Amino acid sequence: MNFIRRGIKSITRTQLETSKFGFYLLTPIAIMYWVGLDTDRKFNLPGFWPDPSTLNQVPKEPHEIQAELARIKRARLEKRKRLEEKAKELGLLEEKEKEEEEERQKQQQGGVVAEAST
Template identity: 55%
Template sequence: MKWKLTPANLEIFKFAIYVSFPIGIMLYVGSDTHRRLNITNFWPDPARLNYPPKDPVEIKAEIERMRQARLAKRERLEEKARMLGYDPSAEAQAQASESSETQQD
């Protein structure tokens, strides 16, 4: 018996392709994905994560640490500005005098 490609057989063939293609894709993607799609060191090391403080004492200590870091940075930048010959207090006074002059007019 010779096989002919009749419209009915064509529809059956198309249906088989429509059904098997997604199943084949799912099998390809779903099988052994750890070996093919593994990204080494994707998740960070738990020892290096930052955990926010939850205890009120720890919160106050963290706020104080942040305040000290901010003050140290400010002092470092002011020292660097002085070394470069920039005086921020003189500029602040000049801006204050300019604003007072504009308010008087």
């Protein structure tokens, strides 16, 4: 204990500040070095990331993009029809709204046919 007291008393303010600076500077560097070494072994969680074959693949070719857009439009139309039928069963749509919806659908279908022909 006496040895430590003698060592502390013999350290000057400059030496103390220099050692503090070195500690503050080297501690984050040492932590980053430790974390950066062999990260596969330290932070590997088997089964955490899904297999690439099971993920959705983004279409890149023009025909793939058109097919995907057509699939999305079909799914949206089916969902709309299903929700409208459910609303009709529950009596949420009035006759006037039903007619307007039918007219809009006819116009949209006519627009889709016109776009497809051009």
